[in-house]
Amino acid sequence: MNDAFFLRPDWAPTxxxxxxxxxxxGSLHIRVHNRSLTRVQDDWAQSVRDTVQVASYPLAVWxxxxxxxxxxxxxxxxxxxxxxxxxxDMHGAGHGFLWPPLRFESDGEMVTLVCTxxxxxxxxxxxxxxxxxxxxxVSLFMEGVAAFIQTVLARLDVVGVPHTALHLLWQxxxxxxxxxxxxxxxxxxxxxxxxxDDAPDSIAEPLSQLSKKAGEAAVAELAAACxxxxxxxxxxxxxxxxxxxxxxxxxxxxxxxxxxxxASAPGAPPPWERGRALARATRTALGLGxxxxxxxxxxxxxxxxxxxLTEGDAPLQGMPWSLAIRAVGGERAQxxxxxxxxxxxxxxxxxxxxxxxSAPVQDRWLxxxxxxxxxxxxxxxxxxxxxxxxxAVQAYLGDDLTDEDRVLEAGDHFGVSPLTIRSQLANHGLxxxxxxxxx
Amino acid sequence: xxxxxxxxNPKRKIAAQPDSKAQARLDELAGRVGYGGNPEHxxxxxxxxxxxxxxxxxxxxxxxxAGIFTRLEATRLLQAGVRKGLISxxxxxxxxxxxxxxxxxxxxxxxxLENAEQGQYHGYPMPEADPLRHTVLERWQSS
Numbered sequence: 001m002n003d004a005f006f007l008r009p010d011w012a013p014t015x016x017x018x019x020x021x022x023x024x025x026g027s028l029h030i031r032v033h034n035r036s037l038t039r040v041q042d043d044w045a046q047s048v049r050d051t052v053q054v055a056s057y058p059l060a061v062w063x064x065x066x067x068x069x070x071x072x073x074x075x076x077x078x079x080x081x082x083x084x085x086x087x088x089d090m091h092g093a094g095h096g097f098l099w100p101p102l103r104f105e106s107d108g109e110m111v112t113l114v115c116t117x118x119x120x121x122x123x124x125x126x127x128x129x130x131x132x133x134x135x136x137x138v139s140l141f142m143e144g145v146a147a148f149i150q151t152v153l154a155r156l157d158v159v160g161v162p163h164t165a166l167h168l169l170w171q172x173x174x175x176x177x178x179x180x181x182x183x184x185x186x187x188x189x190x191x192x193x194x195x196x197d198d199a200p201d202s203i204a205e206p207l208s209q210l211s212k213k214a215g216e217a218a219v220a221e222l223a224a225a226c227x228x229x230x231x232x233x234x235x236x237x238x239x240x241x242x243x244x245x246x247x248x249x250x251x252x253x254x255x256x257x258x259x260x261x262x263a264s265a266p267g268a269p270p271p272w273e274r275g276r277a278l279a280r281a282t283r284t285a286l287g288l289g290x291x292x293x294x295x296x297x298x299x300x301x302x303x304x305x306x307x308x309l310t311e312g313d314a315p316l317q318g319m320p321w322s323l324a325i326r327a328v329g330g331e332r333a334q335x336x337x338x339x340x341x342x343x344x345x346x347x348x349x350x351x352x353x354x355x356x357x358s359a360p361v362q363d364r365w366l367x368x369x370x371x372x373x374x375x376x377x378x379x380x381x382x383x384x385x386x387x388x389x390x391x392a393v394q395a396y397l398g399d400d401l402t403d404e405d406r407v408l409e410a411g412d413h414f415g416v417s418p419l420t421i422r423s424q425l426a427n428h429g430l431x432x433x434x435x436x437x438x439x
Numbered sequence: 440x441x442x443x444x445x446x447x448n449p450k451r452k453i454a455a456q457p458d459s460k461a462q463a464r465l466d467e468l469a470g471r472v473g474y475g476g477n478p479e480h481x482x483x484x485x486x487x488x489x490x491x492x493x494x495x496x497x498x499x500x501x502x503x504x505a506g507i508f509t510r511l512e513a514t515r516l517l518q519a520g521v522r523k524g525l526i527s528x529x530x531x532x533x534x535x536x537x538x539x540x541x542x543x544x545x546x547x548x549x550x551x552l553e554n555a556e557q558g559q560y561h562g563y564p565m566p567e568a569d570p571l572r573h574t575v576l577e578r579w580q581s582s
Contacts, residue, residue: 017553065449085570086450092570094451094537095551096563122567168446182442195448201441 005032005113005136005144009056011155020057020166021095023159024152027051028059030100032134037100037115040126052126054097057166060152062093063145064169068176068190070145071138074224074372075105081230084193101128104141108220109263109271109374111141135270172196184208184216191223192235203232210239215363221376225320225369238319245315247336251303252324252356252366256285260358263374271374272427272439275354275381282353282386290392292414295346302335302349309349314340324352324366338368343417347383354382377439381427388414390428393421401431447529451537451571453578457524469521472538474514474550475559516540517550517560523582525575531555538562539571541579547572 012026029051030037036050063070069087076084086092090102103114112135118127136144149170156164176182176196188207189199203226211219226235258281261274268274286297295306302309314337316322322338335352339345351368358378359366369376393410400406404418411418426433457465520526520540527537532555541547549571550562565572 061449082570082574089568089570091566091568092450094549094569094571096549096566098566099568101568119567124567165446165449169449172444172446176442185442195450197442197444197448205441 002143004140007148019161020164021055024057025055028054032113035132037130039129043125056152058095059093060149061166067173068186070104072187072190074107077370107374110135188223193227200232203235214365217360218363218365221367224371224373245336247334248308248312250335251331252333253331254301255353255357258285271378272381275378276385279382279385293387310342321367321369322348326364346415350383350386351379355379380439384420384424388416390424393424452528454526454528469518471558472517473559474517475553475561534558539575547575
């Protein structure tokens with residue numbers, strides 16, 4: 001059994017409802033990293049327990065039906081819509097049970113389990129007590145969920161309730177996982193924010209085709225960014241417009257040779273830590289101490305003139321991404337800025353440099369988006385630490401970490417926005433984040 | 440080739456707001472749905488005539504807490520939900536898998552199909568954290 005994350009039922013059949021509900025009733029214990037996510041205060045029994053009395057069947061159905069979105073779809077940049085919540089909040093399982101207030105957010109590398117305690121003024125007879133935010137690799141999440149579903153299926157088989165909707169649904173999921181092309185398509189659908197079979201051909205098919213030119217991993221990043229558009233027609237419109245834009249020619253080969261961390265290695269640090277480490281190594285290799293990265297140096301790394309960097313066009317203004325497009329067989333790249341602002345353009349350039357270092361070789365397109373995908377977290381962390389290293393920001397601000405004027409001055413000094421300064425401070429735990437925080 | 444499943448998506452989805460053509464079908468359906476009940480959602484037996492009369496479980500939403508104590512009240516609510524078109528897209532044997540309604544106290548309910556031959560349902564107040572809860576309230580108020 002996967003000790004990092006498991007859902008463990010204990011059977012105690014009930015007398016009411018359909019057979020699949022009755023026979024999979026009993027207690028359920030959910031844990032992640034030794035935290036019980038089913039710890040409740042039971043007002044009736046006036047006690048606290050680590051299990052809840054539910055039927056595992058509807059939960060297994062929900063997990064199987066939401067499988068692709070749970071494993072791959074990130075949390076949205078803004079407040080999640082109902083459809084996203086129905087696929088990511090355990091209460092989406094319905095059937096009148098008081099499920100744990102547990103939300104699953106993937107970034108493509110890790111799944112974060114966000115557990116919120118019940119409100120103190122809740123009138124419900126049980127109150128969930130655990131508050132936590134724990135992340136596990138996607139592989140361990142899949143393992144834990146699959147083991148639970150298989151346990152429920154085994155139970156149904158033993159008690160003579162075969163051929164349920166869960167059997168058929170799980171069979172479909174496992175078949176899809178075994179075929180790389182189908183799995184890739186399902187993942188793309190999930191990133192776009194659709195349930196299986198719901199993504200219209202008008203967006204899913206062209207994106208699949210684009211992956212041959214732009215790279216599969218790059219298209220996954222675009223798909224996640226497209227999901228902010230509710231209308232599939234608008235989703236493809238953003239990409240079509242991007243395809244027709246011309247950027248400024250530069251290079252992404254200017255980065256010095258520095259060691260990196262294999263993201264796939266067991267126990268690899270989270271993406272933002274890898275981004276920060278790469279940025280620090282880069283600054284060291286460039287001979288930088290606490291001083292800002294001058295425009296001239298950044299332009300040398302990007303193969304641009306200072307005018308191109310600071311005052312050039314922003315062909316992707318209004319789009320959900322900026323793009324660097326690597327030329328075939330060479331070191332040149334077309335750089336398509338999104339921002340018209342000096343600070344924003346420096347940040348975009350830095351993000352592309354960090355992404356070029358670690359992106360798959362097959363990715364010709366290097367998108368910088370606003371999503372919560374792991375790759376974007378790494379990019380943002382890299383750019384922030386390259387341009388405004390936290391040690392230098394702290395040294396500059398001294399004790400005035402929250403003085404707005406000082407933050408503005410720090411932004412000007414390092415050539416980044418005040419938001420980047422505040423984010424650096426918040427992400428290093430030096431100030432309270434204004435919003436959800438994190439890269 | 441695009442993959443295509445043969446299994447239905449079990450995710451709860453409320454059907455679109457009905458037009459005048461659909462209303463006649465909904466009114467007819469409302470006359471046919473029935474309320475069975477589940478003792479696990481009841482602290483007090485009421486007049487539901489269940490066996491056992493009640494068998495409340497703390498880990499289930501309870502009708503009592505939302506002021507539903509009689510079969511007549513439950514049935515009226517069920518029928519009102521159908522008439523307002525708050526039925527699920529998913530169907531079993533022609534019956535909506537779920538029906539939603541809001542009582543006079545403003546508490547949203549969900550009903551689950553329990554007998555797909557007779558169109559019998561059992562219901563419960565929607566848990567506070569159910570993502571569909573506010574959607575049901577909005578649709579109820581706008582219809």
